[in-house]
Structures are given as structure tokens and as C-alpha cells.
Amino acid sequence: MTRPFSFHLEAQDGAARTGVLHTVRGEVRTPAFMPVGTAATVKAMTPEAVRESGAQIILGNTYHLMLHPGAERIARLGGLHDFMHWEGPILTDSGGFQVMSLTKLRQLDEHGVTFRSHIDGAAFELTAERSMEIQRLLGANIVMAFDECTPWPVEKPVAAASMRRSMRWAQRSKAAFAAGGEHARDNGLFGIVQGGVFEDLRAESAAALLALDFDGYAIGGLAVGEGQETMFRVLEAVTPLLPAARPRYLMGVGKPDDIVGAVARGVDMFDCVLPTRSGRTGQAFTRRGAINLKNARHQEDPRPLDEDCACPACRHYSRAYIAHLLRAGEILGAMLMTGHNLTYYQDLMAGLRAAIAAGALDDFIAAFHARRARGDIAQIM
């Protein structure tokens, strides 16, 4: 029997690929950007508005949801999709990254990690087995293997030990996921390549994961401070090692030019809080570069955020109005800015997909950078 979770490549242009990920909750055209819905909501957006932005899949955070309202509670209420009224596919992370970045008083060993909630100090344990259980209770369509987020910068022996532990956890994740019955049959599990900025460690990690045969392969531990040039170098080393027939997901990336460069290097999926978080604080992404709506010069500007954007914010509102909302601390400011930024990201992904399908990715990338360079000049004037 064919599993409902599958990936089909449709075209390639150099190392870049476009295709379709099929899930029981519908399809995802790749390269894809996944808005982050940390606490069972993409902040400041209705699910209808998320869909309207062009998003086909969103990301949920195991760490936040296990604390509040709890995975068992969400399961009793029908699973994460019903709980938050998002009908499309959901990818959940394993919780490992947030445990490392948000908690204090944690203890990490071969078994897993114990920690205290950053909200109320309650004690929790997270292991490969518990992470798989939580993601099954949530009803995730793409489950991420439990891994350790290697700190950066880090000495190579530390990165190696951390990666090897993550590979042992990947094996335990695979076994625990497979024991999930119907959920495992219907949905996918991704392994996560680790190894920091060390290409030989990355190769060792990829080989270990390939031996386990995952439904997709993520590249973790990047965009943590190493810089775009190093990130691209690691991608160029890793993506050729991954099977062409499986989707590739670069975790936590990134800025628009990070995404464009990673797509050119063979990545299919992305997630990042940047469009949502920076939208709430006043940064709008446009085809001519990012603008800060809190700058005084926007207060009388009757133009939309981006004249080439068809999102609700750009169809109906001026920069002056949005600048007013942000200064007044009005919720609608966060709503409009988030909706715009997510639309910008989805439009960028649609443009990348079309360019790859047409074999014209180089031209697309050249135009992408040229428009931003001209925008920078326009904004100085």
C-alpha cells in the first residue's frame, strides 16, 4: 500500500528543485515557507488569513504546546488541527531547540532532558519517546526527530559528541514514531542533520540518518550566528548527500535572501519567525527591501507598504495609517503587518517555484537582488 505521505519532484534548475509534498491534510508545493504557529496560533492572524497569504502548511512548537495547554488536553479536544481550526498540514518541531534556548535549570543526559517551564517553573521531561508521543497526540503531519541543539560557536569535539547523541536519538525517534500505529502510517517523520559548521561531521550525520531512511531530511543547527556565507557553504556540502526523492528542510531560516540562496542550493522547506515577529515590531518586507514603519518619514506617506503586493494591508491601507497603528500600539497594526509579511514570503516562494519550473532561477535571483539594491537607493533619497 502506498503511504499517503509522499514527495514528488516536478522540475530542477541547477541544484534547485520544485515539487509537491502530499499529506493527508492536502498538498504543499515546494519550495515552501511555513509560518510559525508557536502556541497553536500564527500570532495576530486568523487561520483564514494565513491561508489567504498563500501558506499551505504551518509549524507548531512542541515545547510551547506541551507546557500550555498540554498535548493530552489538545488530544482530548480533537488534536491540534481542530483545536486551532487549521485544516491544512502541520509540521511540529521536536521541542529540543526551545528546551535549550528558553529554559533554565535543565539537565541533559543520554536519556533526554529535564527542565523547568519558562512560564511557571513546573518540571517536565522530554525524551525521543516523549517527543514522538506529544507530536502524535497533536496529530502532526510532519514529525521531527528529537535532537540536541548544538550551541554555536563550539569546538569540534563537542559538536561531534552532540551530533552523535542526536543520531542515537534519531534512531530512538524512528522506533517510537513507528510504534504510533495509524498516525505513523498516515504521516511523515524527518531526521535532522547536525554537525555544526564541520563538513565531515555533517557528512557523518547524513549517512547515519540515511541508514535509518526518513521521510524527509532537515538541516538543523544553522542560522545560529555563523553567517550567511558559512551557512551556504554547509548547505553546499550537505544537500548533495541527501536523496533527491525526499524533501529537505532548512530549520529556522530565514531572511528573504537566505531563503533565495538556500533554494538555489537545493532546499525545499523553510520556517522562521521573522515575518511574523518583525511585522509586530514594525518591519515590513517589500520587493524593494525591508522598511521600518516606525520611522517618522512614513507618517504622511499615502502609498501602500509594497505597490506590487495584493495583500489586504496593501490593497486597503497607507503606510501612514499602518505607521499610526504601530505608534498607537493598536492590534490591527500587528494584524496588517503580519499579513503583509507572510504574503511577501509566500509570493517569494511562488516566484521561486515558477522560476525553477521555467528553468529561469538565475534570472529570478538577479532581479530579486537588483530590485532590492534600487530600493536601498530610493530609500536614501
Place this chain on the structure above:
Amino acid sequence: MTRPFSFHLEAQDGAARTGVLHTVRGEVRTPAFMPVGTAATVKAMTPEAVRESGAQIILGNTYHLMLHPGAERIARLGGLHDFMHWEGPILTDSGGFQVMSLTKLRQLDEHGVTFRSHIDGAAFELTAERSMEIQRLLGANIVMAFDECTPWPVEKPVAAASMRRSMRWAQRSKAAFAAGGEHARDNGLFGIVQGGVFEDLRAESAAALLALDFDGYAIGGLAVGEGQETMFRVLEAVTPLLPAARPRYLMGVGKPDDIVGAVARGVDMFDCVLPTRSGRTGQAFTRRGAINLKNARHQEDPRPLDEDCACPACRHYSRAYIAHLLRAGEILGAMLMTGHNLTYYQDLMAGLRAAIAAGALDDFIAAFHARRARGDIAQIM
């Protein structure tokens, strides 16, 4: 020539009335509830969602808008309707109430009031003439006369002096409004009956305003702490003094049972921050009374806020989910709660209009109270 601003009574049931207010921006069926859009936005709502709740008219606050972003700036950007993308009619208050309630270091005399912004301390002056100018710059479809908000409780001589000054300001407002040319021709000006809880002062105020002939009559200075019984007594004294052919607006009211009682006493229009403000803090209005979503008992409740409500929150989300959003401080919680509460208020007004048209207001009111009484019992169990 007939002015585009007009009011047509369609039916009466006892003292209660239902009709239609015609404006250049469309019609308003009365009795009507106006959501408050203080700073050029109904907080946490898109204009489309405000319209979807059933609202036909919204209120804007002169005081807030004159401070930020400024009436002249809004005029340069095309007026308040275009600025905030609300195509329907807008009523603006005169600014008097907020100057009294929000500012410090104010000086009040016969000319008007000077004050410092509660935001940044900048100095401003507000007079009858400036209030009319600001409301014209905003493009208000219903302009409110400039008045003094009499404090409560207050001695009768103070209330009398305050009311008489407001009547002199009403005369100056009328003259300044009439000088507004096209704006005055197309839109309406309401006088405001003052006089505190003193029926003879209210009668004197009403007579003074009727002599000036306004397009509608507001009742101000109520719901300031005097209690529902006293408020209803004042309404019973005032509404019979007002011309049947003009709309009557009870300012800043109120709770659902305040509105029901005031409609029965002949009031046509209302505004209040209660559905929006209390929505953001977790109070949902339902046909069975108000519920506080921050109570722990809602955290596992799969039911909607109100099983008889068709708003987006009630169609798609559980109390458990909304309780989660509110606890997590998520913006979507404020969005869903506000949308629900505004829909509840608009449904209530639609029910009142239908009951009056059918000559069945007494039955409607009896059912309104009985359902809430049963709800109270259900919530104790």
C-alpha cells in the same frame, strides 16, 4: 433640497421605536449600537470583521485623533473613512468627555478648555469651534456638539451652571458646524442634553436644544455612576421631551440590560467600549449572561462561547481554545473575543428592532431576562 441626512421612523411599540437613519455613507437601522473605534480602529478588528458583526456605523474619538495622528493629517490623507478603510457612516464625539476624563493640567473657561496630551504632554486647546473643525476635517457623518462632561456626583447648582455653559457651547457648535459648507449640507449635527440626574435641568437643557433645532439629540452625562434605576428615571423624563422625528442617542451606554431598558424608553442609538474592552480582557457576552474565559473551568470546554451565535469565534473555536489564547496573551484571543462580543451586541439590536416592528417588545424583554436568569443557574451548577 432634501438633505441626505434624515431619519425615518418605521414602527413604535410603547415608547420604543425602530427606524432608519439615512446618511451619505449608507443607512443605519435603529435601534443601533455603534462600536467604538477610538484611534481610527475598532481595536483588534478589521473593518471587514466589524461589518460582518452587523455594525452599520462606528464611533471615532475626536480627542484621540486630534493628538495622534492629528485631524489635519487625516484630512490630507483623504479623511477618516479612507484612512481607516471604513466605508460606512462614522459618528465622532466632540472631544469634551475625554478631555475631562483623560487629561491633567486642564483649564476650563467660557471659551473652552486647554489641556496637555495624556500621551506626551503637548499642549492643546479645544473649543466648540475647534471641535467642529476637527470633526469636519475627519469627515464625520454625525458630528456631536461640544459640551462639558459634568462630574458625578455633583451639587445641583454646579450641574445647572455646567449644563447652561454646554447649551451656550451648543449654540456656538451649531453656528460653527453650519459654516462648514458642503460638509454641513451633507451630514448631521447632534445636540447633547445635559443636567445630571435633575429632571428640571434636563427639561431646561432639552428646551434650549430644541430651540436650536438639531438633526438628532443625545443624552449625555449618564452611566457615570448614578446606577441603572436613576438612569432609567432620567430617560423616562427626557425622551418624551424630544421630537419623535429625530434620532436619540444615549452616549456611552452600556451593558446589554442597560440597552434593552433604554430602548424600551425610546432611545435609538448607543455606543460603548464594553464589548471591545471586556472582550480583550476575557469577558464574553452570551445569551445566557456574561462568562469569564479566564476561569479555569473553561480550559477543557469543547463548546462555543454561545451556542446560538454565528460569529467566526462561535462557528470555529471552543471555549477551551479561546481560554488558551487568552492565557497565552495571544492576539487572536482578543480578535475572536472582540468579534464575538460585537456580534452579540449587534444580534441584540437586531432582535430589538424585529420585536418593536412586530409589536412584541415586552415578550422579547421577558425572554431576554429569563434566558440570563437560567444561564446564571446553569453556571452555578
